Ligand SMILES: O=C(O)CCC(=O)C(=O)O
């Protein structure tokens with residue numbers, strides 16, 4: 001791949017709230033990951049979230065944390081020098097790895113509603129999603145494109161259902177196998193319904209030092225604030 005201008009990419013991240021780089025990871029490595037992921041899930045995994053969360057937040061993904069279960073292959077991405085250099089360019093030297101999470105959605109599921117991964121109450125504290133794609137995501141084959149609202153990481157809370165929401169300003173991302181997407185946790189984003197056999201993405205979350213480890217415990221949806229550790233709605237938004 002061509003040489004990366006890390007500083008320009010970091011600047012873009014801070015302006016837009018996200019960056020996309022195609023052909024970042026080797027296709028062979030991505031294929032290996034994808035096969036391990038499919039081996040873990042099979043094609044019809046059960047949802048681990050509660051019915052209430054699935055219904056209210058309209059999020060239909062099954063999470064898996066492969067590094068926690070000792071799947072060493074998943075360390076390769078975390079330890080990749082270019083991946084780390086890009087992270088460093090964005091967060092300076094003061095950052096730490098949180099966890100890697102694979103998200104699986106089967107055919108006919110609704111994807112993910114618009115959300116922020118963590119509360120924007122204090123702009124200093126946020127997670128960074130470092131997404132890698134082990135398969136092509138596109139309109140024709142899979143559906144499940146990722147939607148992002150440029151610049152929204154600087155705009156505070158995602159509007160509630162009764163507040164104006166300029167959805168036409170969104171950008172549709174169709175990452176390819178080997179692409180990466182870095183996304184600020186306060187940036188408003190969603191995932192379209194999955195029309196192909198399945199959809200998989202893998203997120204190597206990290207954060208600036210000093211950010212609480214549980215920063216992503218509460219996700220912000222347009223209708224609710226949801227706490228994952230207690231599987232409960234902690235706020236109804238109006
Ligand atoms: O799978 C994606 O493309 C984005 C998923 C997401 O919402 C996240 O990683 O926070």
Ligand SMILES: [Fe+2]
Pocket residue numbers: 115116117189
């Ligand atoms: Fe998210």
